[in-house]
Amino acid sequence: MTRPLFAHAMRRGAALALVAALGACTLGADRPDLDHALVNRPEIQGDFAEAGDAGRFADAPVPEHWWRLYDDPVLDRLIERALAANTDLQVARAHVRQAQAVLDQAEDARLPQTEISGAAAYGRLSAQELMQSEAMDATYFYGVQGGLSYKLDLFGQVERAIQAAEADTAARRAAYDQVKINIIAATTQAYLQGCALARQIAVEEALHDAHGAMTEAMARLEHAGRTDRTAVERAEVAEARAHATLPVLAARRQAALYRLAALLGETPAALPGEAARCTAPPQPTRLVPVGDGRALLARRPDLRQAEARLNAATARIGVAKAALYPDIHLGVSGGSVGLMQDALASETLKFSLGPLIRWEFPNRGLARARIRDAEARADAAYAAFDGAVLIALRDVETALNAYARALDRHRTLRAAQRHAHTLLADQRRLQQAGRTNAVDLLRARQASLRADMDVARSDEAVLAAQVRLFLTLGGGWS
Template identity: 40%
Template sequence: MPQRSRRAIRRLLHLSVGAIALAALAACSTRPVGPDYAVPADAVALRVHPGQSFASAGDATLANEKNLLVSNAPLPDHWWHLYRDAELNALIEKALQHNTDLRQALANLERVQAVEQEIAGSARPSLSVGGGPSYGHVSGLSVLAPGHVPSNAFGYSANAGISYQIDLFGQIRRAIEAAQAGTDAAQAAVDLTRVNVAASTARAYAAACTAGLRLDVMQHSIALQTQSADISRRLHDAGKVGSIDVQRALAQVEQLKAELPPLHASRQSALFQLATLTGEQPQDFPREVQQCHEAPRIADTIPVGDGQALLRRRPDIRQAERQLAQATAQIGVATADLYPRISLGLSAASAGRMTGLGRGDTFSWSLGPLISWSIPVNGVAHARIAQAEAGAKGALARFDGTVLNALRETETALTHYARELDRNAHLQAAREQSIQVAEEARKLYANGKTGYLETLDAERVLVNADSALAASQAHIVDEQLALFLALGGGWGVEDSGSH
């Protein structure tokens, strides 16, 4: 290529780069059309005052006592460590690594991040090249000249172009803003999935353990009733009672044994769920959990924080807020369609016969702006703006609803937890009384001072008290986990930053 052509190309490149830089500066100096995002002043989230405690926190007391069971201390990210259960910690950690729902959320986050990168590329210049060899001859009409006869020959063509859209009205900037908010919303969705996975794993583990506890209680009741049946049999053999007492006692034993299969099924169902939550097949459930017979317990008070901490921690609230920001930016994207689009481009080309490759007369170039404008006379652009504005209104309503729902869920969970603790205290007192009545009834019956119906009734009351107390202990754990789920614990800054 001649030196003159190379110098011309360098000048064109310098000119185009300088023009694009000036255009970029001009575009950045203009304010994008559409509203700038800020949380609306009338949003429900702004009505939650700093340090505002939960109304139901004061209700979380033991029956007839003033021992507070929750505190305003901040909830730790990994709240399950409060149970101080190594097996539970290991299961949740495994679930957070292998759970399929979480893997889907992470894959969706990667997709949204790629979309953001695609949109961000619109703000940078684009470069295109093309060309190739050819063989043939051009039309004779295009080379008419005295004495010129067209002939077959090898030829070539090559072209290159660089273009840049001048974002004078901020459509690209608003699109990037919307994409970034969408990525933040997808990250919040990942954190929300982590919250649900941690709570679901803890619930499945607790369900397996509490089912084991209830099985132990039922087995104990069966053992006591079997002893009572043995007493009836001995009294019958001694001629002191009729056979009907023996039949009643044996029937009560069988009635209690009938309660075992549903409890076994409940425990097995929890074990299967625990396996799938941790990414395993149902039959590969953790065998050590099958031997668990004690409900997880929290020795200390439960830290719940305050209302503002809840709004910062709940991923669904952050997701809804980011979706509102995304919808607001889309108004600017739609508004920019009212204005023309301006692109600055440079193109260069060379074409001819191979024998003339690099000659100055084979080179061409052009530099200039390209203006395109769909004049908004048919109402389409204004309709799109109205759609975007309606979408933003809906996103605000969803944001407000998510905040209100989070506060309601937390208050409800606190109330249920407190009332179940009260119920459990009454059930414990009732069981102690039932034990004394049952023991006294057995003594009276063994000494022939009362009939078996009174003893049977006392033992049924004791069995019911034992079962109700065991079920209440299971409910307490479930209400605790519902409270942790409502509080939005289960993720942290390090968790979000690692994705």
């Protein structure tokens, strides 16, 4: 008996040693190799090319709550409402919960799996099936069984599946953050646009009144024989054109308010009253802070999402490679099956203990094809990550340039506005001194109002460029 027992012990020890040796053979890479990725290039992590003008941009980190630079309590409240009630954010939250549930399922594979079943019936068994010569009587019989199994993750299939699920969850969280900053930017843009258009409507109404006064003045001059009918008609055309602009501005403002209501999770009938009462857009209280490339790469959610997708694709290569090797489970099961009157008697009991090995050895071509598929997906995710970095930098530089040019135009228009206001003041003094007529004063008034309208429109463009810049900088998700 000594030699068989010794041989059995040797075989058992060898098996355990093999299991221990294979336990460290997790296949695939822990993380993708980003040494040559664009995100790690030094020139990408420095200052932005378009941010060199100290008069336009501040060399400071992008604030988390960038909209507070406008120092507008109404805007602050609107953004709080949007973050609490926006339906797109609710969808994104649900996607995060879904990804977390998938991760929980993957992590559950690390634990032993249990199963229990039971049945009872009345009937008759086949005598021939049991190799009996006489028919058997109908009777009650039963069966109960339970089992426990544990997967030996020798080649890291479970571990890589968990890593992939973790990366998928991270990607969903980044997508949620991206939706969040989109909602913040859209809410800010809708509110500021509504305010800017309210200002434009007020200026256009004043300009329409000025054109009406000019029409009346031309009519009086015609009646006095001091001008002809064409001068009156020119004034009437200008008045009609000014009047025709008002419905367009009103429609744009109403569209902005409707857009704002939808962002707040409200119906168009429930327009936010405090936003509708805004008559002039707020302005930032200080220069726009832009940070640098390094901070941008760490802050933008779309880049974190692209990197998480790359991590998930890399982990799935290990999942696919593990399919080349045996799937081994250790299990124990037991139960009782028999006639009801013999329930749980010793002759009804059964049990088993041992490993279960499943290996799709003959079909390795399918497994290798799946590996190639996973590797190709990882290559695509790598390229997409590089592409996302390039797009982020392009968006920021474009937004910086657009904002700078909008500021240049705004400053020029403000200078023209000052000249127009000076001209109007001069015409008033001359008119009071009797050195000019009412028509010249009305023309100066029209020029001043047209300059005001140019500045009001420029205000809208500058504010829109500001919001686009903050959006591309990725602020507001923390």
